[in-house]
Amino acid sequence: MKYLHLMLAMLTVLLLGSNTVLADVPSPTIPKGNAEKCVLPKDEMRVNHMEHILHQRDETMYDGIRTEQFSFKKCINCHAVKDDTGKTVSHKDERHFCNSCHTYSAVKIDCFDCHASTPNSRDKVTAAGGKQ
Amino acid sequence: MSQEISSKGASRRKFLGTSAAAAGLSIAPGVSLVSVAEAKPLDKSISSEQRWGMLIDTNKCAKGCSACVDACNTENGLNTGDEQLSRQGQKAQWIRKVDLRDKLTGHEVSLPLMCQHCENPPCVDVCPTGASFKREDGVVLVDKHICIGCRYCMMACPYKARSFIHEELLNQVEDVPRGKGTVESCTLCVHRIDEDTNEQRDPACADACNTAGHKAMVFGDLKDANSELSKQLKQHSSKAIRADLKLNPGVRYRGI
Numbered sequence: 355m356k357y358l359h360l361m362l363a364m365l366t367v368l369l370l371g372s373n374t375v376l377a378d379v380p381s382p383t384i385p386k387g388n389a390e391k392c393v394l395p396k397d398e399m400r401v402n403h404m405e406h407i408l409h410q411r412d413e414t415m416y417d418g419i420r421t422e423q424f425s426f427k428k429c430i431n432c433h434a435v436k437d438d439t440g441k442t443v444s445h446k447d448e449r450h451f452c453n454s455c456h457t458y459s460a461v462k463i464d465c466f467d468c469h470a471s472t473p474n475s476r477d478k479v480t481a482a483g484g485k486q
Numbered sequence: 487m488s489q490e491i492s493s494k495g496a497s498r499r500k501f502l503g504t505s506a507a508a509a510g511l512s513i514a515p516g517v518s519l520v521s522v523a524e525a526k527p528l529d530k531s532i533s534s535e536q537r538w539g540m541l542i543d544t545n546k547c548a549k550g551c552s553a554c555v556d557a558c559n560t561e562n563g564l565n566t567g568d569e570q571l572s573r574q575g576q577k578a579q580w581i582r583k584v585d586l587r588d589k590l591t592g593h594e595v596s597l598p599l600m601c602q603h604c605e606n607p608p609c610v611d612v613c614p615t616g617a618s619f620k621r622e623d624g625v626v627l628v629d630k631h632i633c634i635g636c637r638y639c640m641m642a643c644p645y646k647a648r649s650f651i652h653e654e655l656l657n658q659v660e661d662v663p664r665g666k667g668t669v670e671s672c673t674l675c676v677h678r679i680d681e682d683t684n685e686q687r688d689p690a691c692a693d694a695c696n697t698a699g700h701k702a703m704v705f706g707d708l709k710d711a712n713s714e715l716s717k718q719l720k721q722h723s724s725k726a727i728r729a730d731l732k733l734n735p736g737v738r739y740r741g742i
Contacts, residue, residue: 413531415627415631416619416621416629417531417622418531418532418621418623418679418680419528419529419530419531419680420528420677420680420681420682421528427660427661444656467654468630468655468663468664468665469660469663470657470658470659470660470663474660
């Protein structure tokens with residue numbers, strides 16, 4: 355099963371590289387994050403971000419582990435998208451980072467039923483966890 | 487036998503070592519001027535070596551003061567105006583002020599009441615999905631990822647400490663996820679407890695009470711004999727509300 359993904363990926367690369375027919379296929383416009391690079395390589399995050407978030411979710415919930423690498427809060431802070439007026443858009447807006455791909459792939463997520471979808475007043479927590 | 491003694495000696499040395507490291511300013515072994523709580527690194531799991539609790543002195547709690555309630559609402563984003571259709575009694579409330587009057591003497595007391603973070607929480611007993619749980623360090627929480635909103639826990643809680651969210655919320659605070667169809671209650675501000683800081687961070691309510699000058703709420707580690715909380719509990723008589731239920735709550739009261 356593991357190799358199936360790999361083969362599919364290779365096939366996609368081949369197709370993209372050699373064929374121009376796919377150029378007509380609409381692709382999602384994914385906004386760039388605000389940091390230099392993501393916590394893991396892009397390809398890994400695209401495929402497995404939910405696994406990492408899920409793992410961190412239970413560690414935080416039950417064990418009080420609040421490391422920053424897969425912190426949902428950090429994702430939201432870094433991937434905040436601003437509208438024309440400079441205001442950060444919420445998950446209700448199709449330009450929201452998560453929506454940019456989830457709308458495209460028709461995968462409904464319910465994270466934001468509970469979690470804040472925009473960085474808010476307390477995003478000023480420093481790397482050490484203390485307040486500025 | 488000799489092995490037993492030596493292992494005891496080793497653990498005692500270890501204990502003395504860690505307690506010396508934890509004490510900020512010590513003038514002699516066991517005598518400290520300022521004790522600094524040891525910070526938990528962000529990547530370290532919580533443990534049952536601690537049990538968080540609180541002592542509330544009703545003699546210091548001022549009638550009509552709602553500093554703790556307001557602070558809780560702000561800290562946890564409970565008053566963002568998202569609950570438009572809910573009646574007052576349906577809206578989320580994690581801590582509330584209760585006024586008591588002795589009919590015979592007319593003596594009045596005012597006290598804040600919230601989740602009492604029981605050692606044997608009935609809300610956890612009745613939860614059909616396991617969403618209602620107690621952390622290793624004694625904080626009773628709801629895992630909203632698996633809460634189905636049945637509200638059995640609300641019925642089981644003798645302190646009426648839990649709320650159900652009836653409406654879609656949009657303005658949650660990032661540290662405190664909350665949402666429609668789930669039950670919630672006081673978390674003792676776990677996001678503050680888990681923070682990697684040099685000093686112990688009190689929950690918002692205790693913080694606000696101190697700021698307001700009443701100093702009626704003392705938060706701390708019940709298992710640490712040197713914590714301010716343990717010292718006060720040892721010195722003064724205190725009560726658990728509905729002690730007859732033998733739930734051993736982490737929140738205790740003086741003056742009732």
